[in-house]
Amino acid sequence: MQIAQRMMPLQANVFADMDRAKAAARATGQSIVDLSLGSSDLSTPTHVLEAIATALSDPTTHGYCLFSGTQAFREAAARWYTDKFDVAVDPETEVLLLIGSQEGTAHLPLAVLNPGDFALLMDPGYPSHAGGVYLANGQIYPMPLIAEDGFLPRFADIPLAVLEQSRLMVLSYPHNPTTATASLDFWQEAVAFCQQHNLVLAHDFPYADLTFTGKPAISALQADPDKTCTIEFFTMSKSYNMGGFRVGYAIGNAAIITALRQIKANVDFNQYPGIQRGAIAALTGPQDTVHNMVATFRQRRDTAVAALNRIGWAVPKPDATMYLWAKLPNPWSERSKEFCLRLVEQTGVALAPGIGFGKAGEGYVRIALVHPPDVLEAAIDRIAEFLPGAP
Template structure:
């Protein structure tokens, strides 16, 4: 059977390779501590679950959910944005329900790109951003994110020839996987750059609340208050621990929202309206659970950073997201995939190889803080034992690693 050429770039996936390595480790009897996936282990708030449960017995929620039936959700989103960012939002023309934000970022290129058009993507970046461009038969121009520049793209490095063929730029801050943040001044620069070059500015914004400064990260719409060039994607997965419910939305330029709605209408209906009742409860109800989630990840971050430091692995303390972005020691600086595969097979600890997020991610691994602190300490203990065997010259711990008991 012959598949379409556009499928070729989708054939290989580092995370599928890691999934096989995890399966092999489990088959060999390892107990797995999975730090490779950003799926939160924290529960959805009770008032959200109550709203969903109540809807189950309302037969009016059992049918198809077309666009106009999502009006209450879209109004809740508009009010939430107005309160949070001081931005006026038209729920009818500037908000679109999505089955998770990944659906939107993957489908938007179908509305924007003709075959051969360029999309400007960050490297490293979230893999589905590239997948959507490939499916739209577009070309990818990667903007390297380097530590020397705070993991921010350097717009002046993009060639005029590429810009002449480019139609969209995708950014995401707070950033997965580097954990970097972007200031409002950066967003103003990005909006002006896209405006000058007739680019759509796409902001993937799932970690907007997961910051440790006490303030949410800036929305791109704060820099583009007229919504001239921008569209933003938000997910209920991180702030509200609703990953499995698959609720997200797009907000921004009305023409872009209409175009994405037209693509979506040819692919799917919306999710069950009872789930939307839960999402409305999350957005309009008490927000203390969001703060509790952030505090939980702050404690886990502090524990994990301190444990890594004790074994001699110095890692910058992230100011946002539920991840740690760690530069690998020798001899792994050029092969994060081998490190990830060998680590999970030897210890049961699974991390995400940086190479899976792009070429510029090579030499790093991402650790997701999706386990309690005791489990994270056990994971670092196992990593220390692995490094003592494979990188003994790197272990200079201030105190010997404490033998863990979790997962044994």
């Protein structure tokens, strides 16, 4: 039996290594505090759960759901986007329901890349972005993100030879894992660059609401309201704590939406209509749960940053996301995977090694703020015992 060569780049997975390390630590009696995964511990809003529960007894929701069956959801998503970002959206041609945004970002390369084409990806970046390119037999050009540049890519550094063979650029702000945000000026520059080089601009946008500035993050479509080259992916997982329900959507250029829809038609049907009804309730119902979610993560951010500073680990306070992006102290500055493996083995605290997000992520760890403040403080006390020279 032979496995396809396209699977080879998917064999190595730092997060699978961390999963085994957590299991091994648990087997020795360690109590695990898992800060390695960005899976919110907050509850799905009650009115969302009620909409889903009511749908379960409706037999019209029990069959396959084709594109026409997603109309009510697409209309709700279009209205939500227009109200939030002042961008006109056609729900018939510019919106596509997804089984989580990761499904959409992973399938997009199949729709826009030919074998051997380049995709320009953030380094560090979300691992599934690379996985989708590999499955499409594309090539990856990593755009390094460094602190000195605010973790924004330098478009001028991309070689012309690569650009001539590139078809896709993937960006994501607020950014996982670095927590960086991007201004409207940056997005205007990105759109102009993609227009100049005939690139599809894909914006993975799960943290649209999870900002601590009092207003939502900038949408890429605010810089490309005519949707000349842009597609944006949103998930219900973060704003509405619906990660387990696997529902999201794409909004953008009609031709790109059509191509992605054609891929989906050959791979899957649409999400269960009851879950769609729950998502509609989330988008159209009271938004106080979103505000409460942001307040919860702001408090956790403040608590964790203060506790880390107290033990001598200086970590910047992010303006967005549910993470901290922490530069490792010596002697761990180039050994993020080893640091995380040893930390969970000796203390039970699990963090995500920066190298798992790309070469430029080495020297950092990502800390997910997915536990209450008292648990975060206790976990950081354990880290203090592990770090050499901690006060």
